Amino acid sequence: MARFLLMRLVQSVFTLFLVLAVVFVIARVAGDPVTLLVTFDASQADIDRLREELGLSDPLPQQFVRFMGDALRGDFGTSFRTNRPAMNEVLERVPASARLAGLSLAFSLAISLPLGVLAAVSRGSVVDLFARFLALVGQAAPNFWLGLMLIFFFAVRLGWLPTGGRGGLDHMVLPAIALGTAGAASITRLTRSALLDVLNSDFVVMARAKGLPRRTVIFKHALRNALIPVVTILGLRIGTVISGSVIVETIFAWPGVGRLIIQAINVSDFPVVQAAVTLTASAVILANLLTDIAYMLVDPRIRYVRS
Amino acid sequence: MTEQRTRASLADADTILSVRNLRTYFYTRDGVVPAVDDVSFDIRRGEIVGLVGESGSGKSVTARSIMRLVPVPGRIVSGEMIFQGRDLVGVSEGEMRQLRGAHIGMVLQEPMASLNPVLTIGDQVGELFAYHPDRAPDGSRDDAVAEILQRVRIPDAVRRMTEFPLSFSGGMRQRVCIAIATACRPELVIADEPTTALDVTIQAQVLDLLLALRAELGVSVLFITHDLGVVAEICDSVAVMYAGKIVEYNDVESIFARPQHPYTKALLASLPRLGERLAHLPSIEGQPPDLGDLPPGCSFSPRCPAAIDRCREQAPDATAIPGASGSGHVRCFVAADMLAAGAATANAAPSGSTP
Amino acid sequence: MSENYWSKFGHDRLSRRQALRAAGVTGVGLAGAALIGCGSSDEDAAPAVTQATAAAGSTTAAAPAPVSQLTDATLTSAIASDIGSGDPQSLGGTGGGNWPNTSTHFGGSGLVSTDQETRKIIPNVATSWEEAPDHLSIVFKLRDNAYFHNGDQLTAEDVKFSMDRGALGQAEYNLEYKGGHSSQYSAIVDHAEVIDDSTVKFVLKKPDVIFLNRGLFLVPKKHIESVGDVAYAEHPVGGGVFQFVSRIPDSEIVSERFDRFHADFGDPTGYHPSYIKKLVQKVIPDNQARFAALQAGEVDLIDKISPDIAGQLAKDDKFKVFNLPGTQPMHIHINTALENDPESGKPNPWRDKRVRMAANLAVDLDGIINNILTGAEALSFGSASSSVGFPKDLPSKRWAYDVEAAKKLMAEAGYADGFDAVLNLPVGRWPNSRQVSEVIAQSLTEIGIRTRIQELQYQEVTTRFKDDSLYPLSFWGMAGGDDPGANFRYGYHSAGNYTMSVPDPEVDALIEKSELEFDKAARAELLGQIMTKFYLDAQWIFLYEPVQQVATTNKWDWTFWAKTLGDPEYWNIKPAKA
């Protein structure tokens, strides 16, 4: 198991390196940030001086090596836009994003697990039909559209909740729903189908043949096995949630990392883009790693096969 | 005739399960599939009854029907299953739960898949006692589990009960399944092809184990198999299934010595030597029928060398086999005619079950 | 100003028309200049490129608010993007990325201001100024009652410090400080000298005819030296109409009335505070979400809204829609710098004036303005905002929509069969640019110029301007401003960074001459000649000056003071009388 973890770790670091290299290059092909930082009539001398100061005049490979070296030491440079350490800019927004992402995941799970289980155990019933319909709609609805619908219905029409902005739980409810709905939909579907599969499996028949009550069969025997693919999807969802938060945070004016990334991309604020991508990519990779570990805890098969 | 026979066997105090005219159909989108159609047989105390037949003939569905665990879209349509005086077809789900595991144990066809991968062996055996406290042995549950595992000859049982199924070989897992099926000392064990997936030596060990358990616990066994050799070795009587129906049912000696149904005959004829083991049922010319689209008349008629016109028009009823013990019968016009003729000319119907 | 060439003709005519169209607005003219040159798009936080000659702080002086009318009202507004830094001189402050801050906390606090009627430079913090005869130095006299928000009096030391820090990299407390905004000064100003507390002198490297139009944010020396750049950026102190109270990044900026806002309107006190007591600016990036926030009553004012939302709000008498006259002429840039089409290798057809004329004639500008845009947009005649006034006869020589004439010109030029073209469009940069570009592409295709739209990142466009590689058409906007001199330098002159036109020695010579012409009338005439020549040569496809739409609830009254503005004048907004 330790060897497996080590291997996954090495793999993760390599993935991170690749992500950074790609971001580094893509950020730079889109154009010269200096033209956004100076006035139209700035003299070439001023532009060159600025480019020099920002370290943008060196050849790309050299810039990349320097960037990687600095990054290893935790230095992601200074934001062009705010003149503050780029990583600080990102870290300051992590709590807001984490709270929103956490709530949205909690929402996803709170909806999807019971609904998925209910749908599976009462297959073909009204509940099942409802769950399948909801899953279909939830997965198809783009989150910017859903976000706006939620705002116009619950905030404007009914006036129950604020339209957006930073704040307490009341400010987080709608964005969490907008962000979590796609997850709720896919986890509902997955829970349902995974549980259905498991309910048809021999060991569930065996459990029933032992005379166990239905509840024990479903929760002790079936659900734990059905949750294995769900845990996997949960790990993958971290990535989806982060990418979704870029849009949802913008619509709900939620001051998180997602919005920061959009802003930074718009003004070619490379250091912030790079810092933000490093952090989010690390989060995704870490989530995948944790998923693997959780997976091992849930499913002894993997422990044995890989140890 | 069948009605009379039913009453006769019910009167038999030794009979612990009496299945009468059981029908279990699947209501699929493509139509009704009569997977078990008018099936009747008896199991007496301590008896091992073999259920043989081609793949898809309805053996597992019969077993699942007895457990009342027929998968959707299947449903028991009619019939009786008298177990210890109660008709299993009619008892409540709660009552049925009391019976399952405690009074009727089941070993599934696939030993590899019938244990829960995420629970320890000890847990999977031990939880039986939690739900059947009246059948739980005295003392700690762990001790009881260890003892049961030892009974099915799992070495190092105390340690191994903390392990997960993954670390068990197929044979070991089948032993665990048998342990589970017999943990509560049930009156009846249904073993659905318990040896098919295992290699020959393991098969032999598992069979020995079953026989030993029968000796020790006095259980009755419904033994489902493809293997006529095994049947000859351990069964007391045999039911031969074809396309959802029992085409011939008799004690094992009579079946092997004087098979009545052309299907039984064909099966035995293709066996090289009595007692020789084949991993699979010997193959017979022609295709097994599609249960969703059965031919008119006798389902076997398209493949039957002895079929007469009548066979293709009418489905034969069960005819008692003269001299057979219990409810031995055959479903074949030709065989029935021959039996009738034989009984008339030889006038030598031995006593036992005169209609 | 000379009535002959640089008259108010266009201004008067157009302003009346525009005034009629601007819902709920009275007295809208087209003069004035705003701090922000290129407007930024709705969602993005991209700093708009600051118009070079907009005198930061010199243009946003407020109309007088008689003390009797001061209220305790709080105005909550929704703005599309947050500031990068509270420090107006920082790199992030460049290009208008800090506009909520520069227009509220620093707006109206420059050395000089512009009279909205006469367009003359008028006193503000400086009461008078005097240029040396050789134009190589200029001395400002400061008023003795100008203060910063923290109570410090604004002195000559502060002015020198502001120049040293913001533009010259000579502020002794921190020579490492990376100033951004005022970089154009580094080529012009040699140094600043303090003569006495209220007198400051700038010594120039070369004469600069538009020196007074260049902006300089005045920042407090003592305060910055004591708190440092970081703390200052987090809590800016200026002399603008509002004083900074607090800010939560990406969420809100809270400001309060500055009672000693020191704009000179001839008021005896010299101070002109805002009507409202408190200003809360909430950052809501999404256009629809701002709309929702206004409807839900969470905010009183939303800016940068799309025409469809403005249309919905205009129909509802609970809301008022304001059209802020634009400051930034839009055009389609034509690449005539390349001799050949880089793809086909054939001669560049756009070098033929008849093709360029045909392209101008092919576009139904009035249709675009009335059907896609707000209907309040003014026509553009080149890289100067209509607020500065055009040569008298220029509007009458307009390229008016005429497809037949365009087709004829194409045939005369030998392109009866047409040719292919690409229209490069910076994505999301200007409101409605996509729809407008589509219509233009269609119109050009109609006369044989088969045009396809290619979307590009804004920075890619700015970058590729440098090597003339955007071919042949690019949707583009130039900052307007108080004086078009600088625009001509970078947009018309062959040495400018933002031109892809084939060098025209005649235009170059005129521009160079105008830059040394200190006689106002003579210079106005030169500028008029440049503009006329460039327009009549059809160097670009000339479009319009975009209008920014802002909506409030009906609980507010607002009369514009500036004739051209890209952002709400919060100090002029007051609670409506019940």
Ligand SMILES: Nc1ncnc2c1ncn2[C@@H]1O[C@H](COP(=O)(O)OP(=O)(O)OP(=O)(O)O)[C@@H](O)[C@H]1O
């Ligand atoms: N879930 C189901 N849905 C529909 N039909 C089914 C289902 N399960 C079984 N059947 C039908 O019942 C018939 C009998 O199946 P069963 O599993 O009892 O066969 P079997 O005799 O046990 O075969 P094998 O030797 O392969 O185990 C099948 O041929 C099939 O047509």
Ligand SMILES: [Mg+2]
């Ligand atoms: Mg089977």
